[in-house]
Amino acid sequence: AYQQAIKINPQEHTAWYNQGNAYKHLGKYEQAIAAYEKAISLNADFHVAHYQLARVLEKTGEFERAILAYQAASDIEPEYDHAWYGLGRLLNNLERYDEAISVYEDLLKLYPEEHQAWYNLGNINLQLHNYEAAIIAYEEAIALKPNYHLAWNNRGVALEAIQETKAAIKSYSEALRANPEYDKALNNRRRLLLLVSNHTPILFNTANLR
Numbered sequence: 001a002y003q004q005a006i007k008i009n010p011q012e013h014t015a016w017y018n019q020g021n022a023y024k025h026l027g028k029y030e031q032a033i034a035a036y037e038k039a040i041s042l043n044a045d046f047h048v049a050h051y052q053l054a055r056v057l058e059k060t061g062e063f064e065r066a067i068l069a070y071q072a073a074s075d076i077e078p079e080y081d082h083a084w085y086g087l088g089r090l091l092n093n094l095e096r097y098d099e100a101i102s103v104y105e106d107l108l109k110l111y112p113e114e115h116q117a118w119y120n121l122g123n124i125n126l127q128l129h130n131y132e133a134a135i136i137a138y139e140e141a142i143a144l145k146p147n148y149h150l151a152w153n154n155r156g157v158a159l160e161a162i163q164e165t166k167a168a169i170k171s172y173s174e175a176l177r178a179n180p181e182y183d184k185a186l187n188n189r190r191r192l193l194l195l196v197s198n199h200t201p202i203l204f205n206t207a208n209l210r
Helices: 002-008 013-025 029-042 047-059 063-076 081-093 097-110 115-127 131-144 149-161 165-178 183-198
Strands: none
Touching: 013 029, 013 047, 029 047, 047 063, 047 081, 063 081, 081 097, 081 115, 097 115, 115 131, 115 149, 131 149, 149 165, 149 183, 165 183
């Protein structure tokens, strides 16, 4: 159907975009890339085509091109948060943490109520052992979404790392209040209480994260 639409009107950018989506779902990534690029050549401001192009480029390991495509999508349509999150996630996966932090900070300047962005920012800072910054970010996420059990748990991990044991236990308890079936927080709280009772030194462990 999409090929027929292209035959009828080869200058219709949405037809090329739809063909790109079809190829992507079939796992034909090179053809998908070509179709998305054609759509963009016909309408350079077609932000979702840039975004989908970025996703396919990421799948094929063309990370630098993917970064540029995510950036193009967010530049064209700043309200399209999928592009911001895609870019931040990719940079984080590439261990380009400072750049990932900048992405989330820029997003939060525009939309400070994005709890997921605050949470992601907290996670990156936690990986970098920037514990105070991580705690601040998690608390912003929690202020926006009080039952955010993942943020409560990871806040607890950050508090552990700076030896704020009582506050960490309380944070794990809040995670369990928000989600009583969250095993990670249950195990973290149980482990920390045991360490406290045995007077065992508490060490940071990334395995305690979500």
